[in-house]
Each structure stands twice: as structure tokens, then as C-alpha cells.
Amino acid sequence: MPDIFVNHHIKQEKKEIQPITPPKLxxxxxxxxxxxxxxxxxxxxxxxxxxxxxxxxxxxxxLTILPIALNIFFPNWxxxxxxxxxxxxxxxxxxxxxxxxxxxxxxxxxxxxxxxxIVTNKSLVLIQFSDxxxxxxxxxxxxxxxxxxxxxxxxxxxxxxxxNLTIQTESREEHLQLNNIPHPQETADKIHxxxxxxxxx
Numbered sequence: 001m002p003d004i005f006v007n008h009h010i011k012q013e014k015k016e017i018q019p020i021t022p023p024k025l026x027x028x029x030x031x032x033x034x035x036x037x038x039x040x041x042x043x044x045x046x047x048x049x050x051x052x053x054x055x056x057x058x059x060x061x062x063l064t065i066l067p068i069a070l071n072i073f074f075p076n077w078x079x080x081x082x083x084x085x086x087x088x089x090x091x092x093x094x095x096x097x098x099x100x101x102x103x104x105x106x107x108x109x110x111x112x113x114x115x116x117x118i119v120t121n122k123s124l125v126l127i128q129f130s131d132x133x134x135x136x137x138x139x140x141x142x143x144x145x146x147x148x149x150x151x152x153x154x155x156x157x158x159x160x161x162x163x164n165l166t167i168q169t170e171s172r173e174e175h176l177q178l179n180n181i182p183h184p185q186e187t188a189d190k191i192h193x194x195x196x197x198x199x200x201x
Contacts, residue, residue, distance in 0.1 A: 036120070043194070044119035046187060048112055048180045049162035056108040063101055067094070107131065117165070117178045119191060124167065126176045144170045145195040150184035167191065 036042070114129035124145070128136040145167060152163035163184035167176040181187060 040120050040122050042118055042120050044187070044190060045116060046119075046178070046181050047116045048178070049160060049182045050112075051156075051160050051162065052180045053108070053112055056105070060101060060105045060108075064098075067097070115178070117176070117181070119194065121194075124176060124191065126178065138176055140167065140169045140176060142195045142197075145191070146170060148188045148192045148195070150188045152184065 110132070111129060114127060114135065116127050118125040118127070121142075123142055124140045126138040126140075128138070130136075147166075147168040149166045149168075150163050151166075152158055152161075157163050157180075160182075161184075162180050162182050164177065164179045165181055165184050165187060169175065
């Protein structure tokens with residue numbers, strides 16, 4: 001019996017230190033992007049925290065309820081205010097008002113939904129969507145990443161665990177940044193580990 005323990009101890013001492021390997025993240029098979037290589041798999045996708053949508057959602061709700069509330073407490077207020085317009089133009093005015101609200105809500109949703117950071121087994125892809133006709137795509141190879149930092153400011157970001165992520169590459173002229181993403185520390189750690197794995201391989 002003592003010999004068994006001694007041999008086991010010796011085997012533990014001879015164990016070699018393994019090089020850093022990328023974390024085993026399950027690929028997202030249901031997600032893809034236009035410039036994706038055939039052997040490239042998406043490991044992570046993140047966008048701004050949903051809590052950041054509260055401001056424009058509340059604004060949209062208030063602007064939607066406002067005309068209804070005015071009609072309840074001040075009947076015919078719009079006709080009194082726009083006395084110089086025929087009734088049919090007042091109806092058109094209401095239509096355009098709510099059409100603008102729908103457009104505002106739609107564009108605000110797209111701004112949240114399509115501003116994303118994609119992490120693959122080869123690179124990072126940052127998609128920046130600003131309006132219906134313009135978007136910008138920035139790609140950086142994992143081995144070109146120099147620094148990954150995150151920041152959280154204020155009690156709200158700490159309570160809901162969201163913050164800003166900044167990724168500096170070898171070019172040092174342009175960095176990747178995505179604001180108000182959920183779990184910034186966890187995301188930064190995963191990207192750092194993937195980058196270290198690419199450097200070691």
C-alpha cells in the first residue's frame with residue numbers, strides 16, 4: 001500500500017505544465033454573418049443591455065398617451081389649436097404624428113438590435129448600425145488584440161451588471177468599443193483568454 005502512494009506522488013511531480021488554450025465555448029450554430037469563413041464558428045454574440053432601452057420606450061409611451069390624455073381632459077383641444085385647418089387635415093396630422101412615433105420606435109429598436117459584437121474562433125467583428133442606410137463593420141483578428149479593458153460607472157450599471165468594453169489592437173489607431181454591454185468583466189475575460197490561446201498556438 002505505501003508503494004502505491006509513493007508512485008502516485010512521483011507521477012504528480014512529473015506532470016508537465018500545459019500551454020494556455022482557448023476556453024471551450026459552444027459555437028452558436030444558428031448565427032452567421034456575411035464575411036464568415038467556412039471554418040469559422042461564432043462563439044459569442046453580445047449587444048447593449050436591454051435595460052438601456054428603457055429611456056426610449058418610456059418616451060415613446062408618454063408621447064403615445066399624450067394626445068389621448070389631452071382628448072380626455074380637454075375635448076377638441078386639437079381643433080381649437082388648429083382652427084385654421086379643415087377637419088380632414090387634422091385627421092392627417094394625427095396620422096403623421098403616430099407614424100413618426102412608430103418610426104422612432106422602429107429605428108431605436110434597430111439601433112439596439114444591430115449594434116453587436118461577434119466573437120469567433122478567429123476574430124472579433126463589431127457591427128455599428130446608425131440608421132436605416134448606413135452601417136460599419138470592423139474586424140480584428142484574435143492574435144492582433146493587445147489589451148481588453150472594461151469599465152462600469154454608477155450604481156445602475158453595477159446593479160444590472162453592464163458596462164463599456166474597449167479592445168485595443170496592434171494598429172493602435174482604431175479600437176473596438178461597445179458601450180453598455182451585459183457582464184463586461186466576463187466578456188473581457190473570455191476575449192482575453194481566446195486571444196492568449198491564438199498567441200500560444
